[in-house]
Amino acid sequence: MQTIYLAGPEVFLPNALEVLANSKKLCESFGFRAFTPFDGEITEKLQLAKAKQIFEENVSLINQSDIVIANCNPFRGACVDDGTAFEIGYAYSKKKCVFGYVSDKRTLPEIVKSKIQTKPHPSGYAIDNDGFLLNEDFGNSINLMLEFSILNSGGNLVLGDLESVLQILKNRS
Structure with a gap:
C-alpha cells in the first residue's frame, strides 16, 4: 500500500x-x-x-x-x-x-491583489504596501x-x- x-x-x-x-x-x-x-x-x-x-x-x-x-x-x-x-x-x-x-487557479498576482492592498507603480506592475512589486506574472497560481x-x-x-x-x-x- x-x-x-x-x-x-x-x-x-x-x-x-x-x-x-x-x-x-x-x-x-x-x-x-x-x-x-x-x-x-x-x-x-x-x-x-x-x-x-x-x-x-x-x-x-x-x-x-x-x-x-x-x-x-x-x-x-x-x-x-x-x-x-x-x-x-x-x-x-x-x-x-x-x-x-x-x-x-487565477494567477498569483491576481490572487495577491484580491487578498492584500496594492497600488499601481511606474514599472507597470502593482506594488504592495511593503514596497514589493508583483512582477512574478508567469501564469502560476x-x-x-x-x-x-x-x-x-x-x-x-x-x-x-x-x-x-x-x-x-x-x-x-
Whole structure:
C-alpha cells in the first residue's frame, strides 16, 4: 500500500484532529495509507524542544511516504503556508512525488491583489504596501519554485481538493 503525507495548514484549525482524521479515512477509501503532521511521536518538552521534535517527526513522516499531497491554498495572506512550502521542497529534494491542490487557479498576482492592498507603480506592475512589486506574472497560481517542484516531481497542481488528487492517483494505478 502506498503511503501519503498530507501537508497543509489544517493543523491550525480548531477541529484539526477531526479534519485530519477524516482526510486519513478518505485516503484509506482510495487504498492509500496517510500520515499527517499529528502522527509523529511528540512528548512533553519545553516549547523550543517540542517545536524541534515536531519538525523532526514531520521530516521522518515525509521520509516514510511515497507521495506528498499539499494543500496549496492561501494561508494567512495570499500564499501557501510556509511550513507546507518547506514540506513540498523537502519532498522534492528527497525525490518524492508531490501533488498540490488549490481552489483558485487565477494567477498569483491576481490572487495577491484580491487578498492584500496594492497600488499601481511606474514599472507597470502593482506594488504592495511593503514596497514589493508583483512582477512574478508567469501564469502560476502559486510561487514558481513550489509549482515546478510539484510538476518536476511527477505530480501536478490540481484545481480541486484532496479527493480530486486521490482520484487522479487512483486512476494512475
